[in-house]
């Protein structure tokens with residue numbers, strides 16, 4: 001095939017020079033969808049390398065004028081006659097041609113992620129592409145620019161910056177800042193991913209930043225391939241954690257710079273042995289899972305913040321547990337997390353005609369990452385729905401609703417709209433409030449909760465409005481009177497409310513069931529053994545203590561059902577005696593948002609029925625991914 005390309009290089013160049021793209025379809029103007037603003041997908045076309053030019057290969061990847069469209073041309077070998085041109089085009093959010101510097105790319109794509117992470121958000125950069133397309137060249141250049149910005153002292157406030165660089169090869173992880181020592185990727189009992197065994201370095205100067213980046217680069221596992229002598233067959237993840245000492249309980253900002261393993265060109269594979277083929281399969285699987293995770297998470301975020309309550313958005317799935325790469329980057333994908341995210345993907349392409357197939361695959365992948373969400377229609381302003389507020393409406397609300405002294409709206413939201421403020425990382429929200437003189441941490445926190453609560457309540461209201469609108473249609477046809485449609489059992493699954501009709505009229509102790517949330521008045525048995533403080537002494541009932549076997553122990557290691565050692569089961573036909581008096585429960589833990597809760601599924605203890613005070617209804621909020629108490 002390469003011979004055919006070289007033989008027909010001149011004809012190919014003539015055909016490419018005469019290429020005229022089809023006129024842009026009118027569809028774009030009338031589009032009802034747009035790419036999600038939380039994820040930017042860009043393409044960088046690297047320059048031709050000397051060996052490619054010397055071999056006589058022409059270029060095959062071109063930016064179309066100043067647009068965000070890339071044209072790829074290849075030669076088609078017809079059955080009869082002269083070769084013809086086969087062209088395809090791909091559209092992404094930004095295109096950088098072969099002469100664009102890394103510094104320009106930094107300014108336009110990555111620089112905004114730095115203050116985002118500085119303010120407590122999660123920013124992630126992925127460089128993706130075929131082997132030898134310039135991924136490592138791009139990431140290593142960007143790493144230096146990030147270090148420059150972080151260490152420049154120009155960002156507001158005091159922060160502590162920590163760096164950790166790891167490499168993932170298949171299922172195995174190594175610490176690139178500790179002599180490539182093997183480490184483990186673990187999830188702790190609160191569901192947080194831990195890079196167990198990896199060293200984290202406190203970075204205080206640009207020199208030490210560069211030193212660590214260089215150490216990692218030199219240790220990066222490389223294995224020669226046909227295409228690129230220093231090809232990396234592993235993913236490298238540089239994680240920057242940014243601590244804000246002024247808000248010790250707030251989430252740390254995170255910045256991930258990820259140099260993905262090369263997605264190889266088909267022609268390279270022919271020279272590989274079985275282990276290299278297995279490696280290639282593993283890489284391709286992890287890249288495919290990554291694509292699903294990026295898309296899924298962006299769809300979920302778009303859905304949560306849409307003014308229509310996400311009714312138009314498709315239901316998304318984020319399979320982050322399906323690969324070590326996405327498990328490691330759990331913060332970036334986990335739909336149950338509440339972090340504000342910004343993601344940038346740079347799809348690197350090699351312009352050489354010899355690699356045209358791989359370039360097409362890379363750009364196809366890039367296009368798939370562009371999550372299309374329903375275009376924001378001009379929504380009618382509603383004083384109770386923050387997602388409908390423009391900047392002026394939001395500022396007017398802040399001026400009147402943020403307490404005394406009022407939080408300065410020009411500091412908190414100089415430009416933001418309601419939906420944008422909802423996306424702001426909580427630590428950044430609080431830090432901005434605290435800039436108004438006289439505003440205390442407590443006031444800032446209470447105001448942040450108030451804003452979120454308004455949003456959550458508005459979503460609940462919009463859901464119930466839709467339900468009641470649907471009711472006549474469902475009742476219609478029979479001519480029956482318009483009844484409000486009762487929520488189905490499935491719809492009730494977002495709440496701990498008893499799904500049985502009429503349950504509210506039965507005292508809660510007579511209908512204790514798995515999933516019921518109760519408040520109780522005894523000192524929590526687990527607080528002495530853990531630093532996690534249960535919230536308001538709430539617990540989720542799992543099952544009667546008598547239902548579990550002798551092996552089951554609570555958090556203190558105490559046997560939950562002491563009656564399971566033998567005799568009691570043989571004796572028991574007296575149902576009164578067997579009636580459970582205590583229940584195995586999971587602890588309800590404080591959430592990240594003020595007023596929010598999480599459920600510590602594995603933080604289990606027993607609660608006596610006598611100690612239970614009342615049933616409490618917790619509702620799950622998909623926007624923040626926490627539970628809130630229903631009023």
Ligand SMILES: Nc1ncnc2c1ncn2[C@@H]1O[C@H](COP(=O)(O)OP(=O)(O)OP(=O)(O)O)[C@@H](O)[C@H]1O
Nearest residue numbers: 046047131132133134135136137228231232261262
């Ligand atoms: N924008 C660029 N300008 C100049 N040279 C570049 C550019 N991008 C890449 N190169 C050169 O191309 C070669 C391959 O780049 P690089 O090693 O970054 O590819 P890669 O995609 O990381 O490959 P692999 O997946 O095999 O690791 C290197 O010699 C690099 O210096």
